[in-house]
Amino acid sequence: MTDWWRDAIIYQVYPRSYQDSTGDGVGDLNGITRRLPHIAGLGADCVWLSPIFMSPQKDMGYDVSDYCKIDPLFGDLDDFKGLIDTAHELGLKVITDQVLSHTSDQHEWFKASRKDRTNDKADWYVWADPLPDGSPPTNWHSHFGGPAWEFDPGRGQYYLHNFLASQPDLNFHNPDVVNAILETCKFWLDFGLDGFRLDTVNYYFHDQKLRSNPAANAAPQVMATDLYGMQKNIYNKTRPENLGFLERLRTLTDQYDDIMMVGEVGEMGDRSIEIMGEYTQGTDRLHMAYSFAMLGPDFNAKHFRNCIEGFQAGAPDGHPYWSFSNHDVPRHVTRWLDHATDEDAIARQAVAMLMSFPGTIGIYQGEELGQTETDLTYDELTDPPALRYWPAVKGRDGCRTPMVWEKDAANAGFSDGTPWLPVKAPQAANAVDQQGDDSVLAYYREVIAFRKASAALSGIKTTFIDLPEPLLAFHRISDAETLTCVFNLSADDHSLTVSDTEITGPNNASIDGTTLTLPANGYAYLTGKVTFT
The missing domain is CATH 2.60.40.1180 (Golgi alpha-mannosidase II)
Known part of the structure; x- marks a missing residue:
């Protein structure tokens, strides 16, 4: 029997923005359940949910405070079970984001760890003494600006955070941490999940010698909010020990039927393709991986060819996952519009091209409507990097605004309340109820059906x-x-x-x-x- 995920279409739902069922302005699990027929009707095979677990929401759920509880913002365990059951009835698999490299600073593990240097969780996070002059232990940067180290006066040490200071990194060199993380994954597999999307999958381990990164001799990458891309990030991530953890995780998932893991490789350029290959090599690591290689501004034949051929050469027995948009980057219709006659033209060509690529295909909610990036003002923002660096950094809110269902309804049918991000007229114009027989939505359905009927594709x-x-x-x-x-x-x-x-x-x-x-x-x-x- 062929593994279901090998030629699957995976549809990403950003839960905050899909459908509000309570009127509080935030999407939730029952709202998603209501809209599952839309996803099934598109021809998708699997729903990927961005984080729904307990969180103070400082990074919109990517700061988990309890791995085994649903955040009340989205519902409860019964609501989640109902979503999974309905999805399965419609022939859809369900996977969730697992943010394992770091937690919220409100997690009980971190609260214990920061108390002192001798408690039973003292070594569950990455702590290090200041340098003699009081500066951070290494030159590593945070993705969200400033050093990747935060000083904690209670312990008199710095802790590592690759993202916000409120997102301390777990110490995967500690076997107790690895075992605890694996138990949280087992909890959801027992609950009935069909797999995981592993956030920042190459960030689990750090260099224990705490060596500073060398210069990259290049300009900062697009996603950096300060100087992150000016370093060769070889000591703060993508350490060789990552592979051992992935093998432990694969051993766990192989105890269940039809489970799939896809890893997000946090890297750009050719190196990202190499890591994708390495992390999916053989049958004892990830089932597949994706990177930001096709999520940037590059839109030319050489780039797309290099991505696919690079993966084929680097991992002949591995499996790729390709997508053009997600919750972290500007929507591709807007991103690539300079190469097109209009938005409709690039939307149609992009899906025709994406569905012709080998491997598993990812769709981000709304792209099937030809959705565009939302222009926001500073007072409308919620994304931490944008709030810190506006206007030089627009942030990620523009691709996270609510799904639009009915053009003339309040908030385009997303919510009866005030939505957490605004629904604006250019986006409402693309609503589902405006998508007729010759629309982008109809075209997505047609191209997906063609791919599924084609042995070659x-x-x-x-x-x-x-x-x-x-x-x-x-x-x-x-x-x-x-x-x-x-x-x-x-x-x-x-x-x-x-x-x-x-x-x-x-x-x-x-x-x-x-x-x-x-x-x-x-x-x-x-x-x-x-x-x-």
């Missing part, structure tokens, strides 16, 4: 064809079928001479004799192993 074998920019082309091959996928990644028309073939499936191209015409943001699936001259 459901497989993994992919070989690229050498064509000049802005043309991306490759063969998708199975024993039963071969397709040639070709995309014009520009706002100009392009024509190609092709061997004997015909267009199949969703497209906006045309063939006249041996001439294939690709309009601006054009795309086509061609039958057979086509050659171009």
